[in-house]
Amino acid sequence: MAHPLRVQVAELLRRPGTEKHLDLDTTPAAVGLHDERFRADEPVRVHLRLESLTDGIVVRGHLDSTWHGVCRRCALPASGPLRSEVDERYQSVVTDPDAFELTGDELDLVPMVREVLVLDAPVVPLCRDDCKGLCPHCGTDLNTGACGCAPAPADDRWAALDGLRAQLDDPVTDDRR
Numbered sequence: 385m386a387h388p389l390r391v392q393v394a395e396l397l398r399r400p401g402t403e404k405h406l407d408l409d410t411t412p413a414a415v416g417l418h419d420e421r422f423r424a425d426e427p428v429r430v431h432l433r434l435e436s437l438t439d440g441i442v443v444r445g446h447l448d449s450t451w452h453g454v455c456r457r458c459a460l461p462a463s464g465p466l467r468s469e470v471d472e473r474y475q476s477v478v479t480d481p482d483a484f485e486l487t488g489d490e491l492d493l494v495p496m497v498r499e500v501l502v503l504d505a506p507v508v509p510l511c512r513d514d515c516k517g518l519c520p521h522c523g524t525d526l527n528t529g530a531c532g533c534a535p536a537p538a539d540d541r542w543a544a545l546d547g548l549r550a551q552l553d554d555p556v557t558d559d560r561r
C-alpha cells in the first residue's frame with residue numbers, strides 16, 4: 385500500500401488555489417525516524433493543509449507527537465507532548481532556497497515530517513520546567529525536599545572555570561608563570 389504521506393497532487397497542481405486536507409496518524413517508525421527521543425510505534429498525528437500555487441504547493445499545519453528523554457537536572461525519565469508547526473513550500477522548479485523539491489505528481493511528505501520532528505524534540509529535556517535537580521554534594525533529589533547541605537557557591541565555581549579557560553586560551557600567560 386502506498387504510504388499515506390506520499391500524496392498524489394496532479395489534481396491540485398492543475399488548479400492553483402485548491403486545497404487538500406491531510407488528517408492522519410503515522411508513527412516515527414513509519415517515517416524512518418530512528419531517534420532515541422521518540423518511541424518507534426507511538427502515534428504522530430498529522431494535520432496538514434496542502435494548497436497549490438502556480439509554481440508548487442504550500443504545506444501548513446502541525447504535528448502532534450510525544451518526546452521522551454532523561455531530565456538533565458534530576459536524571460529521572462521525562463516525556464511530554466510535542467506540537468510542531470509546519471510551514472513548508474514544495475516547488476517543481478526550486479527557486480526558493482528553503483523549498484523542498486517536488487518531483488512529478490507525488491508529494492513525498494515523509495522526509496519533511498522526519499526533519500521537523502528531529503528539529504523540534506528537546507535537546508535539553510526537563511521533567512518539568514521548574515525541576516530543582518539533584519544536590520551536587522549529596523545527590524538528594526531537591527524536588528522531594530531540601531537536604532542538609534549548604535547552598536552551592538555557584539558563582540565561585542563559574543569564576544574558577546572561567547579562570548581555567550582563560551589560561552588554556554592564552555598560552556602566553558602560561559609561559560610567563
Ligand SMILES: [Zn+2]
Binds near residue numbers: 459512515
Ligand atoms: Zn527533573
Ligand SMILES: [Zn+2]
Binds near residue numbers: 519520524531533
Ligand atoms: Zn545535599
